Amino acid sequence: MSIIDEKTIIEALSSLKHPQTGQDIVSGDIVQGITIRDGNVGFLLAVHPDIAEAFESVRLACEERVRALPGVLSATVVLTAHQSAPSMSSSSSSSKGKPPPDETIPDVFNRIKSVIAVASGKGGVGKSTVAVNLAAALAQLPMEDGKLPKIGLLDADIYGPSLPKLLNVIDKPEVDETKKICPVERFGMQTMSIGYMVQEAQAMVWRGPMVQGALLQMLNDVAWPELDILVLDLPPGTGDIQLTIAQKIPVTAAIVVTTPQNLALADVRRSINMFEKTKTPILGILENMAWMSGPNGERLHPFGTGGGERIAAETLIPYLGGLVLDPALQEAADAGYPVNILAPDSIATKIFTNFAQTVRDELNNLSK
């Protein structure tokens, strides 16, 4: 099979025109961050939010052209809307700070019974660890009919995807006969991450610019099967992108992760406000690294106690409990496994199993 290179891709795109200026999209510096992995091609189209909608047809044309090239197995083109990207619209300043133009809710949600969003006001509090291990625990928890539920896990952290590392996914996802990207099955879960398509170094390209449409593409262009629960690992923080996700995706309920070190009420409040704005029920606050096991099995609280409950009381959001600071979690993450697979007898596994049961019970209550 022939090997595709960047020059061939650029050539194939060079005759595509900017819908407003008529300039070709390559010399207009709109095509960015081309990544090629084993015949799977990905890149960004960086445009101003005002013209993002008009660019959707160009995005589709780019994918079509690149897919038609010899040696190309798949093409994923993502539209990013960045305020500093060139715009032809005179009303550019008036849209500053607003979420991108509305897009319809992907019909994939007809096939998904519940969506759980895992959020955090700040990065680095263990949100991805919670999302992966909660999803893995849910996948092992039989339903009332004795069958295991169908669980999906979507890494919506477009700026810093975690799933490739946390689930040790090295291979590119396959593409089905309808040219949709197949989710990668791992430990009984259907998983997807932008990191499966774009090299880690390219993640830098995603930082800074507000990425619009990438998540919707991961929903629309991925062949998601029927799912009982989709767990969404949201990007950390509470900016426009998180709000846009919360607005566009029919999240059934959210979980806010924090740590005793990050118990600033303001951060947790911002997460809660975001979900309240979109009328999304919040299952509760999960306090990660709340305690650790001492040498005699006793619970040690290196970062103090009671903070999580206090914040729950102040925000009137339920306290879901404290997650142990457990080396087994770190080791499992480093090896690319959920903790219930690598260390089934660990305290962390027991906690995640209980936690998954709570989440399932709450989802059942919400659906009544």
Ligand SMILES: Nc1ncnc2c1ncn2[C@@H]1O[C@H](COP(=O)(O)OP(=O)(O)OP(=O)(O)O)[C@@H](O)[C@H]1O
């Ligand atoms: N309870 C825990 N016990 C041990 N290690 C943990 C625990 N929670 C998280 N970690 C470790 O802390 C680090 C950060 O966790 P993680 O990547 O899940 O954070 P995050 O909030 O998703 O970060 P990001 O800002 O990238 O979204 C990881 O190395 C993870 O393995």
